[in-house]
Amino acid sequence: MADKEHLRILRGGVDRWNQWRQKNPDLQPDLSDANLSEANLFVVNFRNANLRTAYLSDANLRSANLHSADLRDAYLSDANLSNANLSNAKLSGAVLKRTQAPGANFQKADLTGITIEDWNISSTKKLDDVICKYIFFKEVRQERRSSDCTKTFAPGDFAKLVQKSLETVDLIFSNGIDWKAFFQSFGDLQVEYGDRPIFIQAIENKNDGTFVIRLNVPPDLDKGAIKRQAMKLYETKRLELEAWYRSTLHLKDEQIEDLRQHNKDLMELARLKPNQPIQNYINSNVTHQHGQGDNFGGDRIQGNKVIGDRDETSER
Known part of the structure; x- marks a missing residue:
């Protein structure tokens, strides 16, 4: 469960939150399981934050700092991640259905088991060294890739798949x-x-x-x-x-x-x-x-x- 004090500070606005983060750089914010749907989190500093199983549907996370954030099983349907920094983030099991992510940086992020149904990403340039064994194309988790449930992606396969999806x-x-x-x-x-x-x-x-x-x-x-x-x-x-x-x-x-x-x-x-x-x-x-x-x-x-x-x- 999310830390109530951390939630209270965040509800005070992004500016207040970011100032608090600057004063407490070694503290890991706990926002796990928090309902942040439709929140305006433009340029928010969620670096190293615990956002596991958080609800972030329709949230504005443009240019957010999510470096090394824990977003495992988070719900990011219809969220805006344009130009967000998700490098080294843990996203395994997260749902990115209809998520807008042009310009987002996923370098070295763990994307195993994410759902990318109708997501929008502009290029594969920022998918270097991602960890990804398989993904789902549908939220119902019926269309798994790699090719079958006994196989996993080889290094670079995810970027190739995304590049193909950009064209189809x-x-x-x-x-x-x-x-x-x-x-x-x-x-x-x-x-x-x-x-x-x-x-x-x-x-x-x-x-x-x-x-x-x-x-x-x-x-x-x-x-x-x-x-x-x-x-x-x-x-x-x-x-x-x-x-x-x-x-x-x-x-x-x-x-x-x-x-x-x-x-x-x-x-x-x-x-x-x-x-x-x-x-x-x-x-x-x-x-x-x-x-x-x-x-x-x-x-x-x-x-x-x-x-x-x-x-x-x-x-x-």
Whole structure:
């Protein structure tokens, strides 16, 4: 539990806290399990502080000094760590879901078991010598990396993984996908980002009804924002098309569900000749079933994946 006196001083403001730290440089502040959600902690001095299991969601920690701080199992969802110093910090088990961390220094930090779902980091330059055996991509702790639960990262693997993640955004559709809605909404997404190129890198079938569409994006863009906007545009387009199916094609609920179920089966695409464009398949299929077709900017089929012009199909 946090030291009540330490909490009282912190609640007096960052300036007061930092002055107190200057006068007591050898004292280790105990803020373990403290609820600091939404706190404004800009440039706070948390050097060597015990913040284990602390709640720091939505906290402003920009330019904070967290050197050698104990942040094990801390909850940093939606926190702002821009330009913060986390060198030598203990972050094992911490949740950094949607955390903003451009410019943050993680050198020699222990990042084993952290969750980095939709986090935003600007580069891998400050990931030198991190300790990291594995990470989680989802807060539910179901998507572990390294590649399986019996293996751990080799030195440098985490930085490589982060570098790859800087260039990609994964859109996950766990209940199948309406291809028509997706390609139309993807076109809208590209228009929104103008001259910043966003491409489809791969489409994967996870064999449980889940599709993962991997987008290749400029590394300096906010990946979480792209993902949220892409899914919002898709859902809007899906509902628009569903209304169109009802009003124009006069489809009933069971027919719309029939169409959804058909769209779930990516293996139908894989049965086509290699290199046949997706849009030809979707267009002919929708026309055949419902008398209406559209053109799509599509990609190509290779095995159980559909890949774009940038042929990067290796597993993460």
